[in-house]
Amino acid sequence: MYIILIHTITVTSTIPAMTLPRCLYSQQAGDRESEKTPEWQKTAKYDRKLFGRYGSSSGIDPAKLWPNHAQLKEMIAEEREWNPPLQVMLKNVEAKTKEANAKRLAREKLVAANMAKMPKMVADWRKEKREVKQKLKDEKARRERLLAEARERFGYAMDPRSPKFLEMVSEIEKEEKKKRKLMKRRLKEEQSHAPAAASSADSSS
Structure with a gap:
């Protein structure tokens, strides 16, 4: 001016x-x-x-x-x-270049880390997919088994949404829970008796 x-x-x-x-x-x-x-x-x-x-x-x-x-x-x-003076302009350019390089390196590092995780992520996804598929298969088999058991018990096909069917399912689940609990107790007793039997066999020899 x-x-x-x-x-x-x-x-x-x-x-x-x-x-x-x-x-x-x-x-x-x-x-x-x-x-x-x-x-x-x-x-x-x-x-x-x-x-x-x-x-x-x-x-x-x-x-x-x-x-x-x-x-x-x-x-x-x-x-x-x-x-601004040339020296100041050069310093500004240098600072902006360093900042851009730092951002680029950080982005490349993030991409490399994600690529390294990719095989595990794919494997986990496939495993989860198999587990979901197996769970749906098990649920379908269990439902068919319960319907067959209800038909055998009552002599006719039942609606799986009916209160009578749901009551039967509740009773079966209680029975299965008792069986699992009993089997767990027996397994624990067998494991506790095994060391005692082994020690008595060693002393007799």
Whole structure:
């Protein structure tokens, strides 16, 4: 911005100024404080435009066109923000490159880990599928067995949703639970008797 300003003042100093239009004489005479003068004609931007076009004929002091210390500081900060030095730009590019490489490596590592797990995941999926299939098969066989037992017990085919059938199933499940409990107890007793029999056989020999 301040570079453009310097260029404008330099050019106008070497090119003959245009004649100031009659409608601008009032401003040159100091009538800028009048209420009739538009606000946009009272700005420094407008003064620069007039001086750039009409030069000294505009009656504007070129020294007033320069930015003050605060404006210059703001312009320099803006210039650094939008057009940083080459060293800063290179550091920014390097930082962004490192960040992109880190993300890429993390993504590749994740993909490799998932690929390594893939055989086990496939094996687990197949095992689960076999177990579900076997469970459905067992349920179907059990249902057919219960229906056959109900037909044999009552002499006719029963609706598996009927209360009588469900009551029979409940009784059978209780009986099977008792049998499993009894078999577990017998197995435990046989295991406890086995060491005693072995020790007595060793002592007799």
